[in-house]
Amino acid sequence: MKIYCVNLERYIDIQGGEKLVDIARTLDLPFEPICARVNNKTESLLYQVFAPKQVEFLDKTSPSGSRTYVRSLCMVLYRAVSSLFPGVRLRIEHAISRGWYGRLIGLNGPISHADIDAIRAEMQRIIDADIPFERKERLTRDAIRIFEQQGLIDKVDLLSSIHSLYTVYYRLDGICDSYYGTLAPSTGCLRVFAIDPYKEGFLLRSFDSENPAVPPQPVTQEKMYTAFTDYLEFNSIVGVRNAGELNRTVEAGRTAMLINVAEALHDKYIARISDEITARYHRGGARVVLIAGPSSSGKTTTTKRLGIQLMTNLLKPQMISLDDYFVDRTQTPRDADGDYDYESLYALDLPLFNRDLNAIIAGEEVALPTYNFQTGTREYRGNTIRLTEGSILLIEGIHGLNPELTAAVAEDMKFRIYVSALTTISIDDHNWVPTTDNRLLRRIIRDYKYRGASAEDTIRRWPSVRRGEERWIFPYQENADATFNSSLLFELGVMKDYAEDILGRVPRDTPEYGEAHRLRKFLSYFLPIGEKNIPSTSLLREFLGGSSFHY
16 A cells, blocks of 8 residues: 655555554654654544555644644643642643743642652653653543543533543543644654743743754743733633633533623723823823734734724724725735744834824824725725824724834823733643634635635644744734733634634545634534624624724
8 A cells, every 4th residue: 555755755555554654763753753644633642544645744843743742741741740749630721931831739839949840850751761652542431530630620521511422532551632733753752841930930942943952941921921910810800711621611501601701891991092092192192002912913903992992092093994094905024934024123114103103193184095905006095194283193903012113203102002812711621722722713814705715724824823923923922011812712612613614625635625624623522602792893893894983
């Protein structure tokens, strides 16, 4: 029997029934694989081949490989914590500071440096022992029984709510755990890691994408940490911290109240930011408000809702979108793949923007451009702007926090807001929901509904978008005067039906199929939530449609 190896661009003879890890050892690959893409779907190297397949082996630096590495590292961490602190609950909450923040629930006192040192040493012992990850697939009732015995009640709640007949889980050195993706073949693949004290818990790091031989250096993200912590506390109060608890809320018919409370929290935070801006305005500053954030973070709706709150504070907001200052498409920079790089700061006409901005601040009437996305050119359609007594300028765009954008404007005249969907609901204690996945789902739905783009198109473009964010947005997020978390506790349930249908249209013979399959698998953990109770002013309406705002 033959399989086609994408890496070598040729067919490979096999007997049939071999594991991918064994096939890889017979090949002259220039790297150590950690997982593979089989017929465009990511699989463990423990996958057995019984029929002709297309196989691409992946190293840890690939997107799928990196996720496999981190998930495997988390199971090593769980094994270490189980050995050292029986009965203590491990909770990995979210990504921050180039790592993953977690806590130990049930310790006698706060986690100490000695505790972290012991965990690090035990993880290293497990890695050095090169213990295999054993993949199991059993009836869900049997998996539930195993997780009950280990005290993993969050997993029990989740599996009980989604009603799957079979469940895949992994066993490592006597303990079991479940993840919504592949794991490495053995712990020996995880030679690079770091774990250190961080706030009330710890920060787990894998490898640096720029230098995979070492862990990445942490970065300061105090404002991001505060935003995450505030929402995690809110989740705890309403009793919806993970997918299992959200599903129970759906089954009990309590989603209307959850939607009302989550929307009220958005109103509260936007009103609080508005009050701070107003106070600075009356002290002679904050004439220009810059609203920035990554793709599909909800910047536009946040800007519009902020404008309403500022009006209740007796200010007169006027709005500008940075997108209207794109240079003509023929002048747009290209990314590493040769595609137009709209995430680059230099995709904007900075001289024109600063000239107009200074004229607006000086009280002049200025003609505003409109960017025509169909023709890729700037147009003037008679739109003008002039600030009068009590006016305040709101500027929305991904580069708002970059000092180079508004270098000609005095610092005390600016108020910066960072917007991102900092997803705080998790699948379970050991599986968080990446903020990036939440934003990608939003973008897939929006691009399909309003821009005529398929999920395949959006997924293909996403790596370039992410590279642009890493270069042009994330380094400046701590410059913000305020951080607004645009995620909504119920949104994954609402987006489920929209996204699953769109993702299901991605052809199996395209490279994007694997990512579409991963996202559908992720959404399968959430029960659907109807949208009828979502208000027309909700930020989620920017993506779903039905908004009372004009975009």
